[in-house]
Amino acid sequence: MERVQDNKQCSLVFEQLFKQHYRALCFHAMSLVNDLDASKDIVHDVFLSLWYHRDSIDFTRPMFPYLFNLTRNRALNYLEHKKIQNNHVRQHLADDPTYTLSDDPAREELLERILARIELLPERCSQVMKLSFIECKKYKEIAEELNISVNTVKTHITTGLKTLRDEFPASLLLLLFTHPYRHLD
Numbered sequence: 001m002e003r004v005q006d007n008k009q010c011s012l013v014f015e016q017l018f019k020q021h022y023r024a025l026c027f028h029a030m031s032l033v034n035d036l037d038a039s040k041d042i043v044h045d046v047f048l049s050l051w052y053h054r055d056s057i058d059f060t061r062p063m064f065p066y067l068f069n070l071t072r073n074r075a076l077n078y079l080e081h082k083k084i085q086n087n088h089v090r091q092h093l094a095d096d097p098t099y100t101l102s103d104d105p106a107r108e109e110l111l112e113r114i115l116a117r118i119e120l121l122p123e124r125c126s127q128v129m130k131l132s133f134i135e136c137k138k139y140k141e142i143a144e145e146l147n148i149s150v151n152t153v154k155t156h157i158t159t160g161l162k163t164l165r166d167e168f169p170a171s172l173l174l175l176l177f178t179h180p181y182r183h184l185d
Helices: 007-033 036-052 063-095 105-120 123-133 139-146 150-167 170-178
Strands: none
Touching (some): 007 036, 036 063, 105 150, 123 139, 123 150, 139 150
């Protein structure tokens, strides 16, 4: 392939490259980030970058090594970004000693308050919240168990979380999602 000038020709070359290399690049990204959705996003970004820089790319050279390296670099950037995000979350939790995830009595008391408030929700909403957050069931499983639609499950969860957010700080609600014994109830 020569340096592509014509937009129609460029589109055809681009489409051919996408069809030829997308799957292999997704596998490569997946091997690095271990997240299928993130892998697809990374490869999508690689092809967007290729498209935006098409005027400065020499298409006479083999493209796969170039795309492979771009994918690797984007995947490594993604991992670095995730690491920084996780550090910020940990730092935020550590800076708020009242709501840390340590196993102290205050933590257990706060968790009990959240669970008690869930009990006060309307019956069906309370059932859905417990099945989702205590028994860790998926929306579809809850819908089948309670013989309701998945959208109704989503509505109950939205209602329940809104009530909880109005009464508890977000850091307290984090306890509900990270409680080590939540699978036992």
